Amino acid sequence: MRHPVYLGHGQPPAGCKTWGQDTLDKNDADSVAFFLVGQETTEVLDQIRHIRGAEAPAIYLKPIVVLTPSASGSPAEQAADAVVEERTPDAPRLERMVDRFHPINQWIASLERNALSADGDPAFRLLRFLVSRGEEVTPVMTTASPEGFTYPTLEPLISQRAQKPSLLETLSFLENQQLVSGRFVTKAHFCSHCGSAFLNFKEVCPDCLSEDIDADELIHHFRCGHVAPQSDFATRDGLTCPKCDRELRHIGVDYDKPSVVFQCNNCHNRFQSPSVVSTCYHCERTVEPEQQTLRRIHAWTPTAIGNSAAVHGMEQLFMRVIDKQLNLWSLDALKQFVEVEKARNERYAKSHTSVAVLQFEHLSEMYIQLGRRAQQVFAELAQVLTSVLRRSDIIAPRGDSTFVLVLPETDEEQAQRALERIDEGISTLLAGNLESPPVLRSSARLLTAELDLDQLVETTVTSHG
Numbered sequence: 072m073r074h075p076v077y078l079g080h081g082q083p084p085a086g087c088k089t090w091g092q093d094t095l096d097k098n099d100a101d102s103v104a105f106f107l108v109g110q111e112t113t114e115v116l117d118q119i120r121h122i123r124g125a126e127a128p129a130i131y132l133k134p135i136v137v138l139t140p141s142a143s144g145s146p147a148e149q150a151a152d153a154v155v156e157e158r159t160p161d162a163p164r165l166e167r168m169v170d171r172f173h174p175i176n177q178w179i180a181s182l183e184r185n186a187l188s189a190d191g192d193p194a195f196r197l198l199r200f201l202v203s204r205g206e207e208v209t210p211v212m213t214t215a216s217p218e219g220f221t222y223p224t225l226e227p228l229i230s231q232r233a234q235k236p237s238l239l240e241t242l243s244f245l246e247n248q249q250l251v252s253g254r255f256v257t258k259a260h261f262c263s264h265c266g267s268a269f270l271n272f273k274e275v276c277p278d279c280l281s282e283d284i285d286a287d288e289l290i291h292h293f294r295c296g297h298v299a300p301q302s303d304f305a306t307r308d309g310l311t312c313p314k315c316d317r318e319l320r321h322i323g324v325d326y327d328k329p330s331v332v333f334q335c336n337n338c339h340n341r342f343q344s345p346s347v348v349s350t351c352y353h354c355e356r357t358v359e360p361e362q363q364t365l366r367r368i369h370a371w372t373p374t375a376i377g378n379s380a381a382v383h384g385m386e387q388l389f390m391r392v393i394d395k396q397l398n399l400w401s402l403d404a405l406k407q408f409v410e411v412e413k414a415r416n417e418r419y420a421k422s423h424t425s426v427a428v429l430q431f432e433h434l435s436e437m438y439i440q441l442g443r444r445a446q447q448v449f450a451e452l453a454q455v456l457t458s459v460l461r462r463s464d465i466i467a468p469r470g471d472s473t474f475v476l477v478l479p480e481t482d483e484e485q486a487q488r489a490l491e492r493i494d495e496g497i498s499t500l501l502a503g504n505l506e507s508p509p510v511l512r513s514s515a516r517l518l519t520a521e522l523d524l525d526q527l528v529e530t531t532v533t534s535h536g
């Protein structure tokens with residue numbers, strides 16, 4: 072049986088346990104039905120960020136309920152799973168909420184033990200949150216974020232440190248991996264230099280680019296055919312034609328206004344259509360609107376692939392990037408192929424096949440370090456493998472960050488050289504992109520009848536240095 076847990080200083084509502092905020096990770100997270108925040112605390116949003124910033128999924132995914140005397144639609148209330156307009160909700164009310172959040176808690180409990188320890192990757196945390204809630208998240212306009220839009224329930228999951236992928240960027244990463252799908256809501260322009268949504272669109276003189284221009288309506292006097300800006304017709308008593316000196320009384324009868332004319336107060340040029348430029352409020356760069364970034368703003372739901380990745384782990388994210396470029400086999404299929412090759416090599420003593428194992432250590436940290444460049448670097452990493460491997464070579468992922476390769480018509484020395492070239496290519500690629508490149512481990516053996524593939528993988532993965 073799970074219970075509501077009150078985070079705060081004052082008296083908790085009846086039937087609630089109280090936890091100190093700094094002991095979040097020291098208590099039994101499984102026993103929590105939802106966290107209650109807000110009563111007699113002013114920093115409600117900070118409390119929500121603290122919970123959503125925890126590493127353990129059993130903490131950061133838990134439902135959060137804000138207690139408030141009167142709801143105001145504040146960012147904290149929008150970020151919570153529910154708002155209760157009471158200082159001390161009674162026990163039956165809290166029990167109904169326990170029931171309401173049961174599906175979310177069941178989903179969290181269904182994660183395997185080792186999947187509950189710690190999630191560092193922001194994209195994966197977002198994905199898990201979306202899947203655990205099973206509801207579409209919709210964008211909300213805000214001036215509090217430089218991106219101009221936010222998803223209030225997701226925002227506390229993303230740390231706001233500079234150089235990290237933003238919330239919108241993280242969501243589009245998930246979309247590129249087909250882990251979430253978007254429903255069109257609106258479009259918005261963003262600064263192509265710094266990404267800020269705050270742009271000032273201005274009409275300027277097409278000749279001297281001055282912003283100091285005035286619009287004036289053109290007047291066409293039917294009687295004499297004279298066409299000039301309205302200011303030329305204006306007199307104290309109304310409108311008088313400067314050419315024929317007649318008074319203009321009725322629009323549609325005496326005259327009409329065929330268009331608008333602009334006058335530049337800087338170069339005194341007159342023109343019909345001004346140019347448009349946009350200036351970023353943040354970095355102050357001015358460019359034509361077409362050169363800014365136009366993005367679609369979506370509401371998001373997880374896909375079937377996303378649902379499965381949320382349960383099985385973030386390494387699937389990397390495999391998906393790599394699988395797009397490399398034709399990955401399944402490990403079972405590769406093992407079957409190895410058996411066939413063993414038999415073939417035995418029969419035709421002249422032919423050689425080698426097997427190799429490649430392991431990237433700290434793949435997930437690499438993704439976090441790379442931030443917004445992760446997808447491109449992973450694609451280039453796959454490119455290194457494609458450039459070294461031949462069409463007849465077979466590659467299969469094993470678990471999170473290990474690859475098993477079968478290289479037909481290749482002796483051990485040639486296989487070793489192929490691994491060296493992969494190692495060099497990847498080191499060069501990552502050295503330019505990362506301060507602390509991950510460790511790459513590899514080994515190659517000639518495929519003989521005695522070779523134990525699982526053994527080779529184990530020794531490669533556990534070897535050090």
Ligand SMILES: [Zn+2]
Pocket residue numbers: 276277278279280281335336337338339340
């Ligand atoms: Zn001008």
Ligand SMILES: [Zn+2]
Pocket residue numbers: 292294295296297312313314315316317
């Ligand atoms: Zn006239």
Ligand SMILES: [Zn+2]
Pocket residue numbers: 262263264265266267351352353354355356
């Ligand atoms: Zn900018």
